[in-house]
Amino acid sequence: MSGGAPTPRPFAKAAREALKDVQLRRNLAKATGTIREKRAAVTGEMPDWQALRGAGQAIKTEVMANLDAYLEQLEASVQARGGIVHWARDAAEANALVRDIVVGEGASEVVKVKSITTDEIGLNDALARVGVTAIETDLAELIVQLAHEPSSHILVPAIHKNRAQIRALFLDAMGLEPGELSDDPSELTAAARRFLRERFFRARVAVSGANFAVAETGSVCVVESEGNGRMCTTLPQTLVTVMGIEKVVPDWRAMEVFLQLLPRSSTAERMNPYTSIWSGVTPGDGPQTFHLILLDNGRTRVLADETGRQTLHCIRCSACLNVCPVYARVGGHAYGSVYPGPIGSILTPQLQDSKEADTLPFASTLCGACYEACPVKIDIPRVLLHLRGRAVQKRRARPGGWASGEDAVMRAAAYVLAEPRRYRLLQRLGRGGQGVLARDGVIAWLPGTFGRWSHTRDLPALPRQTFQEWWEQRGPGERTAEEGA
């Protein structure tokens, strides 16, 4: 929540609202369409792309199997190079750690980069409660912060805003007169740059996320495009990095794989403009105090789930968002979480335990475009199905959970389909009963929940004969060719 907390809502309801926003639909279609094509080009030119994906998957699988050991190795390496390592079980612990560091430094303002993990824990709000202003320095995150909105995309948080909307926000936030700023993208960028530079130069503390941390050498890595990350990680005297425990990688050979996979999948670039890497502190150069906060916040629970644990392989590239036909229409806010799109649909319900989050695994047609695009081969459709199963089990465990209409229909369907005679009886009943609904071979109106199908779609009427009936009537060994049509 660079600029406000996402509101948890059932997905279908939130999506219904989002679909009405014509501007959003246009912006999303254009932005995701463009990046989709570019990504296809820069991954297609790599002769070993599939092998790289396999390597990425293998490294992450191995890391998850030995996560405890790698984290302790990382801790030791960071400490050996003068950094301070903290462990946070949950959001409250992580926020308290950051708050105490910032307050201890006497800072009333912090600059931030790579903020999705700190959005997950609600750090900005926690800092605001002790009078500390957190300033997002990524252009798009600054935009959504000024709009008091949550991000709507992992990589391009302001994908839902166009330049006229951004100009209006800047005029207001920067105290400019309408004549002083046009909606020309280069003017808008220059205005943001002036606004941010002042804050970079006066900041005493920066807070960052991390793309990777190398256990072998205790090196933390931030990958970005605008140089704001470089500013944050070099100018202030104190740097605090909040990192999910799953971001650790063993060594620099692993980095070779991920630094190829990430930019091409994410911004569709061969290499991103800025890759900042620091190992502890360097006397006389850059931050002189470095804190690394290792955040769990539900991740060990995800790790314990055999099918779900691959969710932790995610390198936050957002390729799955850009190829997802659902995301491309409803945008990020409909997911009610800092993690939108297909990856959010499997990550959010594993990190949060709520009815709203449990609607997310159903926010997919299981088309598989996400799995195909994922640079570390997370089998998102399989995890979605697994989490749908878990959502049903959770509902059944609640009082009256078995009494839901859907549950009754599904149990009845299982009863009918378990026995061929019942199945065929139901077919005959359906054929007999459709008389009131079927006209000219189609059913244009269906009752109850099924009406949500027939609102815009016809359904074919049940033909006079099922295939099985036809086959039996035709007799054994009777060839089509001999039938004469």
Add this chain to the structure above:
Amino acid sequence: MRISLFVPCFVDTLFPSAAKAMVEVLERLGHDLDMPPGQTCCGQIHVNSGYRSEAAGLARHFVDVFRGSDVVVAPSASCVGLVHDVYPDLARESGDAALVGDVTGLLPRVHEFSQFLADEQGVDDVGAYFPHRVTLHTSCHSIRVLKVGDAPQRLLAGVKGIEVVPLPHADECCGFGGTFAVKNAETSEAMLSSKIANVLSTGAEIVVAADNSCLMNIGGALSRQRAGVRTLHLAEVLASTEARPWSRGSGPA
């Protein structure tokens, strides 16, 4: 070759003409067919909605029905995809070692119609004649779960008289997704409206696919909009010959 037909429940009930067409093509190619009795549903509805233990029961029924079959062929990439992709998980979760063994043994014998013809049998020309302008929707489960590749395209290319117009964004989902179309009806409609726009842009008379599920969705909207474009399963195109060409039968257009 002796082939067992797997006719999924919604094909049996709503689209029997697709299964009849599959029979016609396979017999024309000289295969002996049987229809193992007792077929109901592979469990897709239950898996899709999260009712996995119920689905495991249907998986058990499925392996019993096809236990004696050497080769199983179905006109649905979606249902065959489920058998290949999800049955092993269901069997493992059920804790039933016999089911795990049965599923492992049965999987290599279950094929989707177009992949069976073009890849397993290496047949591109099935002797079909279909003098119409068509466009092909490459269903998600055919290309991304079963990885049928261009099997449907190759089969269509072998059809005499046909004009195949490329469908823009053919590989993008039509918005069906089983219960998704009801649970998230509005999002489904938004996706479907793009698919329909792409279909109409081709000027085709007929949208073809290897899955009746997508075709039910696409055809449902085309019918409601009186778009003058109809849907047809790939098998129905391939069943049409010069001697007995396909003709517009009943059913939604």
